[in-house]
Amino acid sequence: MMQDTQYPEKTVGIPLVDDPKMTMRNVSVFYGEKQATFDVQLDIAKNEVLAMIGPSGCGKSTLLRCLNRMNDTIVGCRVAGDISLEQENIYGKMDVVPLRARVGMVFQKPNPFPKSIYDNVAYGPRIHGLAHRRIEFDEIVENSLRRAGLWEEVKDRLDQPGTGLSGGQQQRLCIARTIAVNPEVILMDEPCSALDPIATAKIEELIAELSENYTIAIVTHSMQQAARVSQRTAYFHLGRLIEVNDTERVFTNPQHKLTEAYITGRFG
Amino acid sequence: MSSGGEQNRNTAVPADDDYHKRTREQVYNSLARRYRKEKLFRSLGMLSVVFGIVCVVVLFGDIGRKGIGAFWNTWIQLEVTLDASTLGITPESTPDAIQHANYDAVIKTALLSRFPDVTARADKKALYSLVSSGAGDNVRNLLKKHPELLGQKQVIWVLADDEVDTFFKHTRKLKLPETERSITDKQVAWVEQWIASGQMEKRFNQLFFEAGDSREPEQAGIRSALAGSALTLLVTLLLSFPVGVAAAVYLEEFAPKNRFTDFIEVNINNLAAVPSIIFGLLGLAVFIGFFHITRSVPLVGGLVLTFMTLPTIIISSRAAIKSVPPSIREAAFGIGASQMQVVSQHVIPLAMPGMLTGAIIGMARALGETAPLLMIGMVAFIVDIPHGITDPSTVLPVQIYLWADSSERAFVERTSAAIIVLLAFLLVMNGAAVWLRNKLERRW
Numbered sequence: 125m126m127q128d129t130q131y132p133e134k135t136v137g138i139p140l141v142d143d144p145k146m147t148m149r150n151v152s153v154f155y156g157e158k159q160a161t162f163d164v165q166l167d168i169a170k171n172e173v174l175a176m177i178g179p180s181g182c183g184k185s186t187l188l189r190c191l192n193r194m195n196d197t198i199v200g201c202r203v204a205g206d207i208s209l210e211q212e213n214i215y216g217k218m219d220v221v222p223l224r225a226r227v228g229m230v231f232q233k234p235n236p237f238p239k240s241i242y243d244n245v246a247y248g249p250r251i252h253g254l255a256h257r258r259i260e261f262d263e264i265v266e267n268s269l270r271r272a273g274l275w276e277e278v279k280d281r282l283d284q285p286g287t288g289l290s291g292g293q294q295q296r297l298c299i300a301r302t303i304a305v306n307p308e309v310i311l312m313d314e315p316c317s318a319l320d321p322i323a324t325a326k327i328e329e330l331i332a333e334l335s336e337n338y339t340i341a342i343v344t345h346s347m348q349q350a351a352r353v354s355q356r357t358a359y360f361h362l363g364r365l366i367e368v369n370d371t372e373r374v375f376t377n378p379q380h381k382l383t384e385a386y387i388t389g390r391f392g
Numbered sequence: 393m394s395s396g397g398e399q400n401r402n403t404a405v406p407a408d409d410d411y412h413k414r415t416r417e418q419v420y421n422s423l424a425r426r427y428r429k430e431k432l433f434r435s436l437g438m439l440s441v442v443f444g445i446v447c448v449v450v451l452f453g454d455i456g457r458k459g460i461g462a463f464w465n466t467w468i469q470l471e472v473t474l475d476a477s478t479l480g481i482t483p484e485s486t487p488d489a490i491q492h493a494n495y496d497a498v499i500k501t502a503l504l505s506r507f508p509d510v511t512a513r514a515d516k517k518a519l520y521s522l523v524s525s526g527a528g529d530n531v532r533n534l535l536k537k538h539p540e541l542l543g544q545k546q547v548i549w550v551l552a553d554d555e556v557d558t559f560f561k562h563t564r565k566l567k568l569p570e571t572e573r574s575i576t577d578k579q580v581a582w583v584e585q586w587i588a589s590g591q592m593e594k595r596f597n598q599l600f601f602e603a604g605d606s607r608e609p610e611q612a613g614i615r616s617a618l619a620g621s622a623l624t625l626l627v628t629l630l631l632s633f634p635v636g637v638a639a640a641v642y643l644e645e646f647a648p649k650n651r652f653t654d655f656i657e658v659n660i661n662n663l664a665a666v667p668s669i670i671f672g673l674l675g676l677a678v679f680i681g682f683f684h685i686t687r688s689v690p691l692v693g694g695l696v697l698t699f700m701t702l703p704t705i706i707i708s709s710r711a712a713i714k715s716v717p718p719s720i721r722e723a724a725f726g727i728g729a730s731q732m733q734v735v736s737q738h739v740i741p742l743a744m745p746g747m748l749t750g751a752i753i754g755m756a757r758a759l760g761e762t763a764p765l766l767m768i769g770m771v772a773f774i775v776d777i778p779h780g781i782t783d784p785s786t787v788l789p790v791q792i793y794l795w796a797d798s799s800e801r802a803f804v805e806r807t808s809a810a811i812i813v814l815l816a817f818l819l820v821m822n823g824a825a826v827w828l829r830n831k832l833e834r835r836w
Contacts, residue, residue: 236723
């Protein structure tokens with residue numbers, strides 16, 4: 125019955141903004157022969173939290189991973205269209221290493237390095253040469269852990285392995301590791317899907333705090349989470365961006381039938 | 393659509409009591425058959441394990457029983473007169489003259505004075521053959537250390553001949569008739585006199601670990617073969633580990649995935665299955681035939697064994713690299729690490745235990761390898777202990793092969809003893825592999 129529903133000619137709502145941090149124009153991603161997204165037009169505004177929602181296989185994670193070219197490592201993955209960070213095409217001349225320093229990523233499953241908590245956070249600044257003396261590293265590590273809300277819990281055991289923390293703590297450690305290189309944009313790929321509700325609440329709080337300084341794009345399966353943390357929400361369906369609007373509007377007054385069907389739980 | 397589904401399910405699975413009962417009976421009926429199969433499989437597995445253990449025990453037991461004797465040798469006490477005229481030297485002789493003095497004459501004189509009733513020429517010869525031809529060395533060493541003893545009488549212990557050694561250690565208690573042993577009744581009588589007067593004893597066979605190969609079993613040792621094996625393995629390790637790991641890292645992390653790399657991968661797997669003697673032929677043709685490196689040297693042996701070990705190391709290193717969780721890679725890439733940083737700071741440290749295990753297993757195989765080394769001439773009779781990778785040498789398994797081929801009875805137990813040493817080395821190496829893996833393995 126859903127198959128009968130027509131896709132909109134053009135994305136419903138307001139995909140483009142006046143002051144974009146990142147822009148996507150006609151973005152189509154292919155995995156070999158299979159097309160994962162179709163001509164996506166979308167902007168991410170400065171210092172906003174953009175939630176990307178949609179049923180499994182809708183291409184939201186694929187699109188998110190294009191934003192810092194994490195898809196480069198996947199054999200057969202091809203990106204058509206134009207993705208820019210502050211008007212600069214990231215698939216053009218821009219080098220992938222500084223891009224990933226500017227656009228950080230937090231993954232679905234917490235993935236701290238099998239190193240100490242300190243070294244986990246200090247890793248990014250170390251490889252990018254952001255600090256040189258021990259005292260500078262100490263400062264970055266403390267600041268990042270504080271901003272990730274983990275400092276009080278780990279300050280006495282910074283030399284212990286990051287993998288020994290609980291799941292929620294590990295994810296906050298990963299966030300601290302990401303913000304330690306002071307990125308402009310943080311991409312989050314279902315950051316709470318492996319966490320319990322209390323840890324999830326902490327991460328969501330953290331996202332709200334971080335949005336003051338960072339531009340955040342978050343893929344989530346939880347509509348409540350999208351509603352709680354984001355200012356704008358983009359709804360994807362089978363590779364097409366169906367609707368983008370202010371989060372409140374999407375959840376209270378969806379414009380497109382597919383969006384409405386999804387948020388009212390008729391499929392998902 | 394959904395209501396239609398319900399209907400179908402009702403017809404396919406009738407939910408009445410009768411049906412439940414039937415299902416239950418079918419399940420119970422099949423139980424006996426299922427458990428029987430499990431039991432059969434279990435006993436088969438147990439049987440093969442028992443068979444394996446029996447084989448190992450028999451093999452090790454046999455080798456141990458045969459070889460343990462070689463770790464002791466027989467010594468004879470003689471009262472020698474370091475007479476200058478017998479030796480053919482004077483107190484003023486140069487060290488070179490002392491080196492080449494006639495020590496055998498001193499030994500012979502000592503033997504005759506111990507058994508004064510031996511006068512016939514044939515008996516004398518039989519008597520002389522009871523001590524090792526290397527017995528003179530024992531006297532020489534004494535005189536070189538204490539030149540002031542010249543002209544004096546000394547009680548010293550000299551090495552017994554291998555036939556006496558075998559008789560003293562093994563065949564004496566069997567009370568064999570003369571035709572079935574290799575020393576005559578007369579010789580036995582002399583040996584018995586020595587034993588009775590406490591002038592013959594068994595000692596730990598230090599010479600076995602200190603000497604090179606010899607035609608006389610009682611003087612033969614595995615030191616040159618051990619040194620040869622160590623040097624050969626050193627060359628193999630230094631070449632095959634870095635090259636193998638580099639190849640594995642390149643193929644896994646950097647190489648594009650295309651037909652050409654697929655072709656390489658298939659061929660590396662094929663190389664691992666190539667009979668080792670082929671590598672020997674290749675080494676003979678390339679290193680000795682083309683590059684004109686000397687034969688029988690650890691350098692060539694190591695190069696040939698590198699050929700043989702490389703596929704093993706590459707395959708196990710690739711498996712170790714593949715087993716590094718992709719999440720670690722993603723995390724490093726996601727923060728902006730370059731490919732090289734990801735590889736050197738994350739992938740290699742995490743894959744290291746697997747790589748080392750593979751390398752040690754490859755080395756253990758190389759240690760036991762004989763065939764390719766025969767091709768490049770490491771089957772030589774080596775008395776001197778090699779000190780460098782270009783000194784002629786042999787290796788442990790080849791030494792075992794050479795001794796197994798010798799006709800002297802006493803080499804039988806030396807062959808087994810060398811096998812024991814080789815097995816001990818293999819056990820140590822495999823133990824090191826397990827230890828390294830446990831020590832370096834990290835949880836994530």
